[in-house]
Amino acid sequence: MTGKRTIVPFGPQHPVLPEPIHLDLVIEDEHVVEAIPSIGYVHRGLESLVDRREYSDFVYLAERICGICSFTHSSTFCQGVEGLMGIEVPARATYLRTMWGEYSRLHSHLLWLGLFADALGFESLFYNAWKIRESILNELEATTGGRVIQGVCKVGGVRRDVTNEFLSGMDKRLDDIEAEMREMTRVFLSDYTLKKRLVGKGVLKADAAYNLGAVGPVARASGLVEDVRTSGYLAYGDISFKPVTVEGCDGYARCEVRCKELFQSVDIIHQIIAGMPEGDVSVPVKGNPDGEFFSRSEQPRGEVIHYLRGNGTKNLTQFRVRTPTLTNVPSLVAMLAGAELADVPQIVLTIDPCIGCMER
């Protein structure tokens, strides 16, 4: 160590970053002493539009907070309005929302796995992950009409039903998708180069993860059982599942959690299809929201919070969103301290940063 420090700017534009975030890396020799993040390159202030759109229309805006977690944003917002208005959503609608939420998790994790392989120069693995993701998007398109922005959630339920015949077809097709994913994740978790780039990199111990408020796969890869789905919202109360946790605390552990969650989502979807109740998929909504409500959901990247406040008019008065990437930024800063400069890009990627979501 020479003790001489310099600052290396990382981002906002970087080959591994699909969206802009900036880090000032304080470097001593080849090691990161401190990483100072700054955001705001794509801050849109979507939350402030809530008093200019009717609550029923704002579902579409909430869905556009993010292009990857879109479905969960719309369902979390609807869940918040329904909580405010005391609306009981039909059981079939909650099952469909759960199913689409898990398909969203599949496509998000597959997207990340592909991007991660691409960042490491493993092109064939990237193609493979995104090829499987196409099958998931096809199912979303066939059932909702949209591949990325579904527009299927509404206050009081969902806009579309799926026939039981189509659901059993989805159930069968999932077996083929699962087989392909098993082959792909075997490479992710056993390839020599990938392990070399991930094992022992970006370590975040359990106590640090807890103190820094880590959520989602970042928390679960540090051994924390943080998963909002265990609260039983939507249809999760009827589903048998256990949050995926591993103890590795490093980049490899975060990759392992996402790989294992692919199969967990497949299992949840199988259970949802098997237990799909009959009946309506929406209820008529009358009146306007009054009061305040914190709505929580488990997005692919972790816990998301929507805070809503209404005053009995058709427009909500306040809307605030806390996304998982924002709350994982302090964990990222901790992971980078002490890391080698060459490892910074893949460590940043292991939190699965979703900047559009974080900025709102």
Next chain:
Amino acid sequence: MTTMEIIPTSPAGIEKTAADMKADGRRLVVITCTAAANDYDITYSFAKGNDLLHYRMTVPEGTVIPAIDASFGGAFVYENEIHDLYGFTFTNMALDFGGTFIRTSVPYPFKKKETPAPTVTKVSKEDAS
């Protein structure tokens, strides 16, 4: 009207509240700032498993608020965000960006704005005729 249980707190008491929450094994979920009728509501949400607990202070514009980073190291993201969007100052933040965490084109965009007077277009008699 849906009401939630929200425990009142104050800038003077928030550090102790945070320390108590930490001692109780809770994690900081979010600090939410919203404009209220006259002032601003700053709500601190802590979770233990699936149990969510909210503490709220209602403060006027420009109040200086102690940071809770000594108890929860990750609080600085919310505190810097509230500073950059609403203009509140937090003391003793673990990482103080000095207003550059969220780079907005106008300062404090979520701060309450005075309602502008309605614009009146004056029409001369000649134009009106």
